[in-house]
Amino acid sequence: MQVHTLDKAGLINEIKVGTGINQAVHQSRRADFSLLLAMFSNDVRDNTPAEKVETPVTTDQVLRRRFQLQEPQSLRNDQSSYAISSEHARQFHDGGLSSAKLSHYLTPDPLTYMPEDTFDLPxxxxxxxxxxxxxxxxxxxxxxxxxxxxxxxxxxxxxxxxxxxxx
Structure with missing residues (x-):
């Protein structure tokens, strides 16, 4: 019966014991002191007061919408990449390097042009x-x-x- 009441006591730290642990130290009762220490919880989350921190979800898409950024520069080409690159070339021939740079910054072309229908092989x-x-x-x-x-x-x-x- 006493074992079950000790289990349900839920001793977390010395505050719940009161002066019992202090008296065991001053009166040199090693058995009582070790018993009280053994009943403390060994989970650090029980001993440390902590608040649950709510972290907002910050994904790349959420941040792009929030700061009104365009889509990132694609790594590989697709069918629409050729139209973008031809527009950059047209801007270069019509308006020079600054026009081509502005066109690239507004709609960036992909970083690499991989061959198509080769299953990612050279x-x-x-x-x-x-x-x-x-x-x-x-x-x-x-x-x-x-x-x-x-x-x-x-x-x-x-x-x-x-x-x-x-x-």
Whole structure:
């Protein structure tokens, strides 16, 4: 009965014990002192007063909307990149370098122009691949594994062909 009441006491620190721990130290009662210390919670979150801090969600999109910034410069090209780069070239020919820079700052073109339809491989490597490798790269779903009963199915098919040939 006393064990359960000690468990439910919920001793966190020396404030809940009162003067008991102080008296155990002054009266040299080591057993009482060690018992009281053993009943304290060993979780630092119980001993340290802390407030829950609400952190606002700050994602890249939220900050861009808040400060009215444009979308970041894309890393790779897509079909719309070619129109942007031709507009930059037109601005350069019509208005000079400052016009081209202004056009770039308003609508930045991508950092790199990668070859298209090569599955992120350089063109030299992609052109050296065999047709089988290119077909494997183009497949969206992985190929199914060979069934475990393939050998038995081949033997059965061979026997059926032998029976048909004899009949």
């Amino acid at each position: 063109e030299e490597i992609y052109s050296n691949l065999s047709g089988h490798d290119r077909r494997h790269l183009a497949e969206k779903t992985p190929p199914t594994l060979i069934p475990a009963t393939l050998y038995q199915e081949l033997v059965d098919a061979n026997r059926h062909d032998q029976i048909r040939a004899q009949a």
